[in-house]
Amino acid sequence: MTTNVIGKPLPRVDGRAKVTGVARYAADFNQPGQACAVIVGATVGLGRVTGIDTGPVEKMPGVIAVITHRNAPRLPYAPHKSYIDPATGERLHVLQDDHVRFYGQPVAVVVADTIEQAERGAAALHISYTPERPIIDPADAQALPVVPEAGKQPDARLPADTARGSADSALADAPMRVDEIYEIARENHNPMEPHATVAAWNGNRLTLWSKSQFVVNEQAEVAAVFGLPSENVQVICPFIGGAFGTTLRTWPHVTLAAMAARQVARPVKLVLTRKQMFFMTGHRPRTLQRMALGATVDGKLTCIVHEGTGETSRYEEFMEALTSVTTFLYSTPNVRTRYRLLPLDIGTPNHMRGPGEASGVFALECAVDELSYKLGMDPIDLRRRNEPAIDEGENRPFSSRSLMKCYDLAAERFGWSRRSPEPRSMRDGRLLVGMGVASASYPAFHAPASARARLLADGTAEVEVAASDMGPGTYTSMTQVAAETLGLPVERVCFSLGRSDYPPAPSHGGSWTMASVGSAVRAACLAVQKEAGKHPQSGRPIEAIASSQRDPDAAARFSMHAFGAVFAEVAVDPDVGTIRLRRAVGAYGIGRVVNPRLARSQCIGGMVGGMGMALMERTVLDSRDGRPVNAHMADYLLPVNLDIPQLEAHFVEELDPHVNALGVKGLGEIALVGMAPAIANAIFHATGKRVRASPIRIEDVLTV
Amino acid sequence: MLPFTIEKATSIQGAIAAASSGRRFIAGGTTLIDLMREEVERPEHLVDINTLPLSDIRIEGSDLVIGALARMADVAAHPDVQRLHPLVAESLIEGASPQLRNMASIGGNLLQRARCPYFRMLDASCNKRSPGSGCAAINGLNAGHAIFGTSNHCVATHPSDIAVVLVALEATMQVRGPRGERSFPVEELFRLPGDTPHLEHTLLPGELILTVRVPGSPYSRRARYLKVRDRASYEFALVSAAAALDVGGGVIRQARLAVGGVGTRPWRLGAVEKALIGKTPDRKVFETAARLAIEGARPLSGNHYKLELLPRTIVRALEMTGEAA
Structure with a gap:
């Protein structure tokens, strides 16, 4: 029996719980006898802590403990690395020594009966330092790039260097050239929900109600930090109020909450402030990229040279897929990519929606746009002219690639034919109007995952996975997969996630939850049905656990990526430089769409993220002490409702039998990738001014 | 807290x-x-x-009288304000966010503190917050800071939008203190930072703002507020301009112009006003006059763009006075 629920635009199964406040987020899990902890961050950007005057704070009302590197337990910090952690370097060992490595690094925790008392204590704690000048500016002469250790092997997932053909000599010989530098600003994730952990010990067992996109890794990491068997740690996180990657890793505050709870022998709640979320929970790294394209006069790409450098901390080498897309987006015989890291006195960056790809594609797609103007060629025609038949970087076919179909669909919906090609040629009254396009791409990953399915005697089913739902609708889409596989109506399926004692799931990032967890849910449902067939009418619950991973044969044969085309229209005020996005249309080839309503919602969110990247978002550091100066929602600009125009997301029909049994590619990241370059290209079309640094703001377009 | x-x-x-x-x-x-x-x-x-009875919004003759406790949202939505003093309504709607406008009073708006990031960071030096500690913004990140009225002790802008309009329209305010009531131009409320940037206004101890009076004038209908910023709402002005023209017989008889986002207090531009009087209200005249706006400006490392943006904002605001809001 099939109910055909996959593909239906069901509303969120957890929507009611969320809007009625029944859904519980990490900080909602108050425990009896709980104390509150507040982190004190370093007020220097580099140096050593020389003195902490804890005495007066310890005497303050309600204060239970002031924990610093002087009295903190020396934690085992057993080796632990998941794929979400930088492969090279070692995580920050919090309160284990007197070193300050970046501004805002935790240097103390004040624990008190109430949050107000803990905040008071934290504000009153006097700490002295011997400060040194941090190097935080990529342009600083003392900032020296390094070859990322984990990229040195040619078969590395993110190789530092790749080459096919001879790109540099092809560039020298090319009749048409673009060779420019593009800069992406540091961005912070800024989800609505702050990072929060409630920690409670029971003997040698620890429960963490903690905001996490990867509960099984948080379990394993905290166990390693405290030297516990993994099964002694339980991580619970049923709901996430947005994350965009910031809770993929387990940051020091989680350890601090657990440390504090053990120290005071009470459950402890620790919630980061909005400001602290700019200090210690990762960020999209600043990147500098040289993008050089060579082409024939009729628009055939002869080469691409892409050299990108991303900032990282001094203690970990954070890598992202900055140059990956360059190797397969276009057909060209000569490509050379180079990826370097710039260690600075900052906290380690981490993945932020569309990590690497968003920044790399910005450079590539702006450069292709620049080339189109040099050639006098329509930017879509230029892309069509260079559309590859296979992944030329890996020399194997794509499992599916619908990029040109995406262009066709989005161009029609957008009305691209109404665009006049000349820059500054379109107006609406006084305003300069511009239209721009860009391609988007993101890998169709699939990680091993497992799930448990249980058929109950009342004819309902329960499915459990240690997955997460940071907003895309995992609860709903997995319910659909289970209902479809079991042949049950969705109301009879209860899907649960967010507990580390459920069957393990991969990190909730990289757009692979639908493929990985979805395939595991399907496998578990098939397994439990098979089990049920063996014991008909037993009257007892029947349970099965199954796991899934990508078919290795398909993985070896095909290059698997999602593609999309993004169109943007901007209006620029020629007098005062105000830039407003007027509308945007994206079309995406993402395999099968499990829930079009959620998919569209997710795309619109991603497009808003790309809009922020293009026009507003930038964390600014004071070079004197590395302090993020605009660590405040009034000063770190994100699009508000009044900025966000009509955004359309469409999906092309794409059947891909190779990616996984569900035929899904995932779409969390790709919805952001492509948006920023489409807007940048539209701004050029409107103004004739090419701005190669994000975000593009009034001061950048005031003068041509 | x-x-x-x-x-x-x-x-x-x-x-x-x-x-x-x-x-x-x-x-x-x-x-x-x-x-x-x-x-x-x-x-x-x-x-x-x-709960004090200071929330009235009323018209007296052609003057608009706003109680100090009237909320920004209520003033902006008041039919008489929209009809007779649209410039006031326009500037209020450009300020803050709907949630803030529902709460914020007119008196409080005028007295709001400077919007400098270092002012808000206890571990940064700031003469406004802790006198004598220095100014982190002068050699720090100062793209949003002032180019007029600055001193070696403070370069923060006054953030209010409505204050710019009130200064342009020569509004007055009525205050009462222990020694009785007095009335003075809104412009005189604001101090320059000098070497006492922690002193921001001229109210005496105990003085309470009762009302703000916006005089009716021949140009109150031909007046616009233009706020230039990177996002459409909930951002302080990079540059703003309140412009009002009294045009008769094809020439500008009187002009009022004040700008925001550029001064340590709302900044009246008398020289530009003078340059407009007697001229025909066209773009060329506006451009010539607006060039005078940046005289005496002292840009910082991060805000040179304001020298370009300010005259452009003024020209556009002056043009807008001839267009419907």
């Missing part, structure tokens, strides 16, 4: 008496509470004036 006491004022006299003995007024609280949470402001005693 530090502990504090709060009491409700039951009369204007009572409120003034309370403030004279060191209590701080609190109205909408949109600035004060925010800064108290960050411990930038540390009042020990507050007196809540929200």
Whole structure:
């Protein structure tokens, strides 16, 4: 029996719980006898802590403990690395020594009966330092790039260097050239929900109600930090109020909450402030990229040279897929990519929606746009002219690639034919109007995952996975997969996630939850049905656990990526430089769409993220002490409702039998990738001014 | 947040008496509470004036009289304000966000503290917050800071939008203190930072703003407020301009122009006004006059763009006076 629920635009199964406040987020899990902890961050950007005057704070009302590197337990910090952690370097060992490595690094925790008392204590704690000048500016002469250790092997997932053909000599010989530098600003994730952990010990067992996109890794990491068997740690996180990657890793505050709870022998709640979320929970790294394209006069790409450098901390080498897309987006015989890291006195960056790809594609797609103007060629025609038949970087076919179909669909919906090609040629009254396009791409990953399915005697089913739902609708889409596989109506399926004692799931990032967890849910449902067939009418619950991973044969044969085309229209005020996005249309080839309503919602969110990247978002550091100066929602600009125009997301029909049994590619990241370059290209079309640094703001377009 | 006491004022006299003995007024609280949470402001005693009868919005003759406790949203939505003083409504709608406008009072708006990031960071030097500690912004990140009225001690802008309009329209304010009532131009409320940037206004201890009076004028209908910023709402002005023209017989008879986002207080541009008088209201005239706006400007490392943006904003605002809002 099939109910055909996959593909239906069901509303969120957890929507009611969320809007009625029944859904519980990490900080909602108050425990009896709980104390509150507040982190004190370093007020220097580099140096050593020389003195902490804890005495007066310890005497303050309600204060239970002031924990610093002087009295903190020396934690085992057993080796632990998941794929979400930088492969090279070692995580920050919090309160284990007197070193300050970046501004805002935790240097103390004040624990008190109430949050107000803990905040008071934290504000009153006097700490002295011997400060040194941090190097935080990529342009600083003392900032020296390094070859990322984990990229040195040619078969590395993110190789530092790749080459096919001879790109540099092809560039020298090319009749048409673009060779420019593009800069992406540091961005912070800024989800609505702050990072929060409630920690409670029971003997040698620890429960963490903690905001996490990867509960099984948080379990394993905290166990390693405290030297516990993994099964002694339980991580619970049923709901996430947005994350965009910031809770993929387990940051020091989680350890601090657990440390504090053990120290005071009470459950402890620790919630980061909005400001602290700019200090210690990762960020999209600043990147500098040289993008050089060579082409024939009729628009055939002869080469691409892409050299990108991303900032990282001094203690970990954070890598992202900055140059990956360059190797397969276009057909060209000569490509050379180079990826370097710039260690600075900052906290380690981490993945932020569309990590690497968003920044790399910005450079590539702006450069292709620049080339189109040099050639006098329509930017879509230029892309069509260079559309590859296979992944030329890996020399194997794509499992599916619908990029040109995406262009066709989005161009029609957008009305691209109404665009006049000349820059500054379109107006609406006084305003300069511009239209721009860009391609988007993101890998169709699939990680091993497992799930448990249980058929109950009342004819309902329960499915459990240690997955997460940071907003895309995992609860709903997995319910659909289970209902479809079991042949049950969705109301009879209860899907649960967010507990580390459920069957393990991969990190909730990289757009692979639908493929990985979805395939595991399907496998578990098939397994439990098979089990049920063996014991008909037993009257007892029947349970099965199954796991899934990508078919290795398909993985070896095909290059698997999602593609999309993004169109943007901007209006620029020629007098005062105000830039407003007027509308945007994206079309995406993402395999099968499990829930079009959620998919569209997710795309619109991603497009808003790309809009922020293009026009507003930038964390600014004071070079004197590395302090993020605009660590405040009034000063770190994100699009508000009044900025966000009509955004359309469409999906092309794409059947891909190779990616996984569900035929899904995932779409969390790709919805952001492509948006920023489409807007940048539209701004050029409107103004004739090419701005190669994000975000593009009034001061950048005031003068041509 | 530090502990504090709060009491409700039951009369204007009572409120003034309370403030004279060191209590701080609190109205909408949109600035004060925010800064108290960050411990930038540390009042020990507050007196809540929200129930005082100072919320009236009325027309007297051709003047608009706004009670100090009238909320930004209520003033902006008031039909008489929209009809007779659209410039006031326009500037209020450009300020803050709907949530803040519902709470913030007109008196509190005028007294809001500077919007400098270092002012809000207790571990940064700031002469406004802790006199004598230095100014982190002068050699720091100062793209949003002032180019007029700065000193070696402070370069923060005054953030209010409505204040720019009130200064342009030569509004006055009525205040009452322990020694009685007085009235003075809104422009005189704001101090330049000089070497005492912690002193921002000229109210005497215990003085309470009662009303703001916007005089009716021949150009109050031909007046516009243009606020230039990177996002459409909830951002302070990079540059703003309140422009009003009285045009008769094809020439500008009188002009009023004040700008925001560029001065340590709302900045009236008398030289530009003078250059407009007697001229025909066209773009060329506006451009010539607007060039005078940046005379005496002292840009900082990060805000040179304001020298370009300010005249452009003025030209556009002057043009807009001839267009419907």
